[in-house]
Amino acid sequence: MKKLQKFKWGGTHQFFLHPFLSSFTPELKGKTILDVGCGKGINGYLIRVTRDLEGATLVGIDLNSEFLEFCSEHKIYDSLVKHKLPKLPFPDKSVDFLLCTEVIEHLTKKEGIILLKEIDRVCKERAIVSTPNIFFKAELNEDADVHRSLWTVDDFEKFDYRVRGLGFRTALLPKDPLFRLKQAMYYLATPFSFLIPEVGGILLCIKDY
Numbered sequence: 001m002k003k004l005q006k007f008k009w010g011g012t013h014q015f016f017l018h019p020f021l022s023s024f025t026p027e028l029k030g031k032t033i034l035d036v037g038c039g040k041g042i043n044g045y046l047i048r049v050t051r052d053l054e055g056a057t058l059v060g061i062d063l064n065s066e067f068l069e070f071c072s073e074h075k076i077y078d079s080l081v082k083h084k085l086p087k088l089p090f091p092d093k094s095v096d097f098l099l100c101t102e103v104i105e106h107l108t109k110k111e112g113i114i115l116l117k118e119i120d121r122v123c124k125e126r127a128i129v130s131t132p133n134i135f136f137k138a139e140l141n142e143d144a145d146v147h148r149s150l151w152t153v154d155d156f157e158k159f160d161y162r163v164r165g166l167g168f169r170t171a172l173l174p175k176d177p178l179f180r181l182k183q184a185m186y187y188l189a190t191p192f193s194f195l196i197p198e199v200g201g202i203l204l205c206i207k208d209y
Contacts, residue, residue, distance in 0.1 A: 016186060017101060017130060017202060018046055020166060024206050026126055030055035031096035034122070036115075037085065037103030038062045041076035048076060059095075061088070086115035093124040101130040109149040116159050120209075129161065129205045133197070134169050153197050156205040165193030165200020172201060 021043070028051050035043050038060030048058065060077040062068055063084050071077055083089050086107055098119055104112045119127050135150040153163045167186035176182065186201060193200030 016172075016183075017166065017204070018043075020164070020204055021099070021101065021128060021130070022046070022050065024126075024128055024204070025051070026097060028053055028056050028097060031125075032056070032094065033058045034088075034090070034095045034098045035060045035077070036088070036098060036100040036119075037106075038067070038071060038077070038080075039064070040067050041071040041074065043099050043101060044071065044076040045074070086111040086118060088115075088118040088122050090122045092121055095122045096125045098123045098127040100127070102132070104129060104151060105131045105135075105147045105149055106145070107148055112149055112151065119207075120159070123207075124209050126209070127207045129156070129207075131203050131205075132171075133165065133200050133203050134171055151203065153203065156203065159207070161205035161207045163197045164204045164206070165195075165197030165202065166190050166204055167201030168193060169199055169201050 025047070028047070033047065033053075033056060035041075035047075035058070038044055039062060041060060044058055044060055047053070057079065058077050059079045059081065060068070060071055061081040061083055062071075063082060065082065068080050068082055071080055081089060085103070100115070100119065104115060107115060116129075119129070131151045132147070133152075135147055156163050168189035170182055172182055172186060173179065189199070189201075197203055
């Protein structure tokens with residue numbers, strides 16, 4: 001009998017974020033798709049079950065061996081790469097569609113700039129980067145979850161991303177006693193922050209090449 005493994009959290013905000021990621025996800029048939037900082041593969045899984053991936057290659061990259069083993073066990077990606085950011089071990093313009101959600105804030109600002117330049121180097125059609133619009137200590141207090149930088153609308157616009165906001169500018173953590181109220185306010189505030197991203201809780205940044 002297989003021993004049950006202790007649950008390990010593998011990402012934040014994804015359930016709220018995915019409908020918006022989906023709306024900016026292009027046709028993927030025959031494309032190479034890269035999920036940077038894939039974690040336990042929620043983006044990859046949702047892409048796999050909601051998109052036509054005929055002829056496509058879905059690649060996940062992460063440094064966490066447990067996450068990569070999870071993704072491998074559940075056959076979420078066609079290929080998995082263990083690698084430390086900010087460098088991306090892929091040839092120039094070899095990726096059609098790139099996702100990097102809730103990752104860049106875990107790097108220093110200097111490393112994050114290198115990552116954005118690497119995304120420019122490897123991506124040839126569309127990249128989507130998301131990050132919290134507020135600096136807060138991660139809930140799990142694990143080194144990999146520590147936020148090391150805060151990114152602004154101006155930061156992404158300098159790299160020619162168009163930026164949308166989601167929710168409102170507050171930490172949304174499940175153990176917060178006001179979590180349900182804040183979650184409701186996230187939905188109510190999104191029509192405003194989508195147009196005025198500076199007030200949003202999440203920045204959703206899209207770049208076409």
